[in-house]
Amino acid sequence: EIVLTQSPGTLSLSPGERATLSCRASQSVSSNYLAWYQQQPGQAPRLLVYGAATRATGVPDRFSGSGSGTDFTLTISRLEPDDFAVYYCQQYGSSPPLTFGGGTKVDIK
Amino acid sequence: EVQLVESGGGLVQPGGSLRLSCAASGFTFNNFGMSWVRQAPGKGLEWVSGTGYNGADTYYSDSVKGRFIISRDNSKNTLYLQMNSLRADDTAVYYCAKGVGIRPRWYFDFWGRGALVIVSS
Numbered sequence: 001e002i003v004l005t006q007s008p009g010t011l012s013l014s015p016g017e018r019a020t021l022s023c024r025a026s027q028s029v030s031s032n033y034l035a036w037y038q039q040q041p042g043q044a045p046r047l048l049v050y051g052a053a054t055r056a057t058g059v060p061d062r063f064s065g066s067g068s069g070t071d072f073t074l075t076i077s078r079l080e081p082d083d084f085a086v087y088y089c090q091q092y093g094s095s096p097p098l099t100f101g102g103g104t105k106v107d108i109k
Numbered sequence: 110e111v112q113l114v115e116s117g118g119g120l121v122q123p124g125g126s127l128r129l130s131c132a133a134s135g136f137t138f139n140n141f142g143m144s145w146v147r148q149a150p151g152k153g154l155e156w157v158s159g160t161g162y163n164g165a166d167t168y169y170s171d172s173v174k175g176r177f178i179i180s181r182d183n184s185k186n187t188l189y190l191q192m193n194s195l196r197a198d199d200t201a202v203y204y205c206a207k208g209v210g211i212r213p214r215w216y217f218d219f220w221g222r223g224a225l226v227i228v229s230s
Contacts (some may be wrong), residue, residue: 035216037154044204044220045146045154056218088154092214096168098144098156 002027002091004101012109019076021104023089028069030093036065036074037088039103045088049074076106084108111135111219113205118224125195129224131188131205139163139183142208142215145190147201148223157203158190161212168213173199195228202226 003026013019023034032052037045047056049065052072062077076083089101117129129145144159158179159168167179178191188205202223208215 033210033214033216037217039154044222045217046220047216047218050209050216050218090154090156090216092210092216094214096156096159096213097170098159098213098215100146100154100156103153 001097002029002094002099004089004091004099006087006089006101006104008104009102010105010107012107013079014109015079015081017079019074019079019083019106021074021076021087021106023067023072023074023101025070025072025091029072029091032068032072033091033093034065034067034072035090035092036063037090038083039086039088040082041085048087079106111207113207113219113221115203115205115221115224118203118226120227120229121195122230123196123228125228126191126193127195127226129190129192129203129205129226131190131221133186133188133205133207136207136219138181138186142210142212143181143188144206144208144215144217145179145188146204146206146217146220147199148204149198149201152201155201159208159213159215160188166212192226195226197228200226200228 034052036049145157205221206217207219
């Protein structure tokens with residue numbers, strides 16, 4: 001089973017600032033099959049990025065994913081009010097179990 | 110518009126059973142794998158179970174293997190999760206999620222709003 005470790009646990013930033021979220025895998029993620037999700041309080045997760053770097057339909061271009069192998073990054077170039085949320089990475093490069101990281105909360109400084 | 114609507118959640122005693130349903134619409138249900146993902150109160154996301162487009166292949170996390178059964182009825186566009194021998198640590202919101210990718214390597218492009226399951230005496 002691939003374990004995903006997200007850091008930091010909480011990121012305190014101001015609107016307009018850049019956010020950099022990390023997701024590290026315990027072993028290489030095949031074909032860079034790594035997705036990112038955003039979850040607002042009381043809501044279901046929303047897909048942001050798949051294949052490590054491809055934005056999902058309708059996702060603003062201020063969100064970008066990068067990385068390969070065991071190290072992946074989600075960058076939000078300029079935080080907007082709606083971006084303060086919890087973010088999860090998920091690997092789908094190996095047969096089940098599919099695994100999620102523990103999450104990074106981006107909150108308002 | 111894709112919609113996934115879960116039902117069947119509620120309060121159940123330890124050792125009891127519950128069946129969740131997920132009614133799907135807005136896409137060709139029998140073309141896609143589906144999964145259940147849960148979230149315990151204040152915790153992160155945990156993949157629970159998944160099934161391929163025709164229900165022939167099923168997959169489970171170790172935490173529910175032998176207790177939960179996933180199934181689907183493509184004639185009704187509905188996904189199910191039969192949960193048996195429930196324990197307190199099964200308490201969570203259970204999300205139905207539409208899978209994308211080559212079975213069983215899925216990511217999830219649409220999610221339901223979730224069904225709350227509380228296991229308590």
